[in-house]
Amino acid sequence: MFIELVDALRCPVPHEESWLVASTTRMEARHIVEGTLGCPVCRAEYPVHRGAVDFRREPTRPRPHATEGRDATQAMRLAAFLALSDALGFAVLLDAWGVQAQPLRELVETPLIVVDPPADVIGEPGVSVLLTDGPLPLAMSSARGVAVHRDSAARLAEAVRVTRTGGRLVSPAGLTVPAGVRELARDESLWVAEKEAERSPLVTLHVRRG
Secondary structure (H helix, E strand, O other): OEHHHHHHEOOOOOOOOOOOEEEEEEEEOOEEEEEEEEOOOOOOEEEEEOOEEEOOOOOOOOOOOOOOOOOHHHHHHHHHHOOOOOOOOOEEEEHHHHHHHHHHHOOOOOOEEEEOOOOOOOOEOOEEEEEOOOOOOEOOOOEEEEEOOOOOHHHHHHHHHHEEEEEEEEEEOOOOOOOOEEEEEEOOOEEEEEEOOOOOOOOOOOOOOO
16 A cells, blocks of 8 residues: 555545544555554554555455456556546556556556455555445545446446546446536447536525615
8 A cells, every 4th residue: 555645545434534544564665565544533443464455344255356367458548548647646446447557557657546456466566455345445536537347336426426526437338427427438348537526506696775
């Protein structure tokens, strides 16, 4: 887990939003390899092992193995779709997209967070791994882009929540583009969109007469 990305993490337990506090026992190149993240609100603790932060309530549940291999062409498409042209911010790859994290890092300098990747994917400098079984443990509007792999409306809604205004979203073509998101391109398997700014509520003007 890249130490500078800890500020973007949030406790998934339902309560007021709070940052997490890191306690490390082993670090490599500003990457937490072993340690613990703690919530100052509910006192929950989340272990970091081999670079992965485990937010799961059932941590013994096995992770699936990859059904697809690393693909330089897919990684290049992701880099273009998510507009990863610099090292600013971070991008999120959900589920099976995590397999493409390593070849993607060879193309871009943007830090990556992979959430619930196949068991073959481990954390390394530049690639942070989060394991979950609930909401994405990320702050609202914190990511510059998110790639959704599963045909899950709930997963897509979470991706929209954590993507910043103007950020990119990549989703399976079978999912409906949600409100507040503007579609940019589409093919038979994916669509790419941009998160729009939230509209301000209408303000009623009261005119004083006399």
